[in-house]
Amino acid sequence: xxxxxxxxxxxxxxxxxxxxxxxxxxxxxxxxxxxxxxxxxxxxxxxxxxxxxxxxxxxxxxxxxxxxxxxxxxxxxxxxxxxxxx
Numbered sequence: 149x150x151x152x153x154x155x156x157x158x159x160x161x162x163x164x165x166x167x168x169x170x171x172x173x174x175x176x177x178x179x180x181x182x183x184x185x186x187x188x189x190x191x192x193x194x195x196x197x198x199x200x201x202x203x204x205x206x207x208x209x210x211x212x213x214x215x216x217x218x219x220x221x222x223x224x225x226x227x228x229x230x231x232x233x234x
Contacts, residue, residue: 154225164185179232195220197216198219199215201213201229214231
């Protein structure tokens with residue numbers, strides 16, 4: 149990636165997603181498609197991917213989940229959190 153850090157990852161992911169195509173999928177199927185697609189992108193770039201990562205619960209709220217969390221295999225850089233919504 150020519151840029152550094154999270155900006156480079158964001159640009160690379162945007163370019164990857166712009167190549168993805170789907171038709172006639174339900175909302176849950178689209179979510180699964182995008183989750184699998186982002187996972188493939190991340191693995192090709194050297195990231196370990198965790199799915200459905202539990203978030204710390206606030207006492208006033210139920211515990212949430214993050215769709216994807218990426219950490220580069222080198223251990224360098226910050227983790228990348230990805231939430232897929234409609």
